[in-house]
Amino acid sequence: MADQDTTQDAGGRRLNTREAADRLGVKPETVYAYVSRGQLTSRREPGSRGSTFDPKEVEALARRSGRREPPATSGELAVHTGITLIDRDHCYFRGVDASELAAHYSYEEVAEWLWTGEIRRGIRFTAPHDALSAARRAVHALPAHSGPMDRLRVAVIAAAAADPLRFDLSENVVLDTARTLIPTLVDALPPQATEQSTAAALAPRLWSRLTSEPADPASLRILDAALILLIDHDLAASTLAVRVAASARAHPYAIVSAGFGALDGALHGAASGLAHRMLLEVLDRGSAAAVVADHLRAGRRVPGLGHRLYTGEDPRAHTLFELLEQVPRAHPALEAAREVITTTARHTELHANVDLALAVLTVASGMPTEAGETIFAVARTAGWIAHALEEYDEPPVRMRPSGRYCGPKPPQPLP
Template sequence: MTDQEPALAHEARRISTKEAAELLGVKPETVYAYVSRGQLGSRRSTGGRGSTFDAKEVEALARRNRREPAGSSPAAGTLSVRTRITLIDKDRYYFRGVDATELAARHSYEEVAEWLWTGALRPGATFTAPEASVAVARRAVDALPEHTGPTDRLRVAAIAAASADPLRFDLSEQAVLGTARTLIPTLVDALPPKSHGHRDDSSLAHRLWARLSGREPDEASLRALDTALALLVDHDLAASTLAVRVAASARAHAYAAVSAGLGVLEGPLHGAASGLAHRMLLDVLDRGTAAPVVADELRAGRRVPGLGHRIYPGEDPRARALF
């Protein structure tokens, strides 16, 4: 084999604009729209007439564009649209071209969030909330009935925090990023704590743990929670993310956009689905074995909560990373 053969083989995989359009099922001008949006790479053909495209990249884009809800399963009610931030392909997913599970293993949730927002890694990045914002959000959340669920608490906290921010209508990029960095810890700190072994100046994962569990955390537990946050920070343009984008497209401020997403998250075909899985796990622990619990779900004609993902034909990489 000569040094030139691999290069020639690579060139053989390049296709014309017409061929790319046929693979994608679009007009040639739409192919160039994909290029302008950074969704597809191109190279000028020899002689400068027209462009060529990597066949594998075009085929991967065609597969993603064809991804649609299938059948009448509960998952068919969800909506997923591809973005330039997250790419899901063949049981793996990427944030800005970097394997998301590797990022979550090496970096904190805050660092991964910064990577999504800016495309730059900020080692040691931390999010802190203004005391006034947290105080207003806590008072609003504390006024809710005791049985109020966490998503409703978060929605109320978001709106309360908005009322304390006179600059919320500044929609410049840097202003919105600043709001994001303070709103996330505000939402966490506004939730009622289940234990008192935390400090508000500790890590975000530590503060969130105190709102989720009355058990004192160890380093492994905190690392697992932080990794889960990083793995779930984005996952294509799902229903709640789409709701956020719709609100933002109407020039709603960041607090209102987040509130719109939290409203959609309450749906049983989206965020509330995790509650069904949690309830099943409690049932398994109570009965001492999973077999009869799974049998009951199947006998009732229901999907087993928490198992299977319509986007990943094999294994969800997030589950593998957490396990």
């Protein structure tokens, strides 16, 4: 077949079109599109029936491009990424253990590193005046019963309206948007305690908007660690929604809105709220047995347990539990969580996930039920931006699956 031959040159073995497509994770016709755009150089050797490519040039393009569409022979959607790897019950960001990052850096430092590859010690994200004013006005106009997630959804739209450069998708502008959008979301939330200076780190500013309880250094460290551990988790539903929006060249505010939309479900971002309610019930009733029994009797999953990507305990939960041990006021909620785990283990082998650890933090800190989802949403915004940056470097509108029509066979009579 054409393009199946390979040839040699002075620099070593060259790749044929199929091999280049496999290295890039794209269809063969996409390889020729790269050639036509000047992103790859092809060469036809004497006696060869197809084009050949320099392996180093192909590898360089693969590194620049991040995720690629799967080969035509693939039977499932597979999107390549350089952001998160989940392997052997560990979670790695760009090859670095997420728990190690949480032990040594702040959320802003890790977010900046995830976007640029550089650690900037002491970096602080600050909100621009116009965007923050617009977001606060929009949030203030909501009904009094509105929760923090309602406020985040409105704040991101208001911030977008205040940014005339939002349609500029050049990398530097997107990065500047990311550095200002996250603090705008946090600072637009109404303070529940003494408001922290906008020059402070993000974790204490978020803490003051989720609870009136005083923040001790150990608790702030846990919140910061939670933000880092939740930055990304491969192609979760909200991240896939973000990549679809970015594939259509939506601006960063719109891709975050897409993420918020997918996050709004009991099986994703709101899962920590279910675990929060369960822990409150365990503490109120004084025993986990009856609470777990109620869930099992009703055929419901026990919140905060099990994760399809981990065979054992979620490593993010393990890290947060270790940190929570250092906070005395967290011990009752922590003990309740452990009782839930041991009680459920008598019936089925399920391990704690990050939602249960997040629920221990929110219950122990006097935060509302939606606090875990809010922490999740703020944290994941940095990961969504990282995925958008990867997707902006891809061919546009590639996230376009083909529908398989199964409706009435046409022509049908006019209704």
